[in-house]
Amino acid sequence: MAQLRYLNPEDLDPADRDVLVRPVNLYRAMANAPGIARAFLGLANEIRHRSRLxxxxxxxxxxxxxxxxxxxxxxxxxxxxxxxxxxxxxxxxxxxxxxxxxxxxxxxxxxxxxxxxxxxxxxxxxxxxxxxxxxxxxxxxxxxxxxxxxxxxxxxxxxxxxxxxxxxxxxxxxxxxxx
The missing domain is CATH 1.20.1290.10 (AhpD-like)
Incomplete structure (x- = not known):
């Protein structure tokens, strides 16, 4: 059982709903800390789409x-x-x-x-x-x-x-x- 609550868009302030761009459990748990979740998503996006590797x-x-x-x-x-x-x-x-x-x-x-x-x-x-x-x-x-x-x-x-x-x-x- 998850140790952090999985949030849904309606659980978040409208300004933070962007952190659930993919409503997977990892992001739903990270949404409890939306600022860090947003920073992580930026890094993940950089890795996935702009990495030189x-x-x-x-x-x-x-x-x-x-x-x-x-x-x-x-x-x-x-x-x-x-x-x-x-x-x-x-x-x-x-x-x-x-x-x-x-x-x-x-x-x-x-x-x-x-x-x-x-x-x-x-x-x-x-x-x-x-x-x-x-x-x-x-x-x-x-x-x-x-x-x-x-x-x-x-x-x-x-x-x-x-x-x-x-x-x-x-x-x-x-x-x-x-x-």
Missing amino acids: DPRLREIAILRIAWLTRSAYEWSHHVKIGRDFGVTDSDVALAMDPATATGAEGAVLRAATGIAEGDGTLPEATLAGLRGHLAEDALTELLLIAALYVGLARFIRAAAIEVEPDYEPELHAFPLPAG
Whole structure:
């Protein structure tokens, strides 16, 4: 059960209803703090539509973080969202088990793993691998996006945000391990 109230547009001051542009549970919970929700939505929009990082690589990184943090909400949403950015079933499988990942995908998955696990420090070899595939702006965005999604996964867990029925099929197609 969610630990924050899910708000609807009628629960908000008319000036704050824009934070429910997508009435998903995450935004409905964030709407309890409309100023921060609006700022988060601006950042999310920037990431999704204006980032220099290849969107498929971005989604693979987010999926790896969702997998490692066991965030059913992030996982289900980004399996579905990732399809719009070219993510395939094979890409989802790599996010689950990146042992065979090579090239840009392998470098991005190693970085996402490093940021999500331990203290977030990345070995120089991981950074060098990224630099072989990404320009400095895209590399910077990857590190920021990965750190943001680790934090978002923790917020989702703390607030016990529930997966909406429209996203549950993704959990059945690609279930997260228990734990």
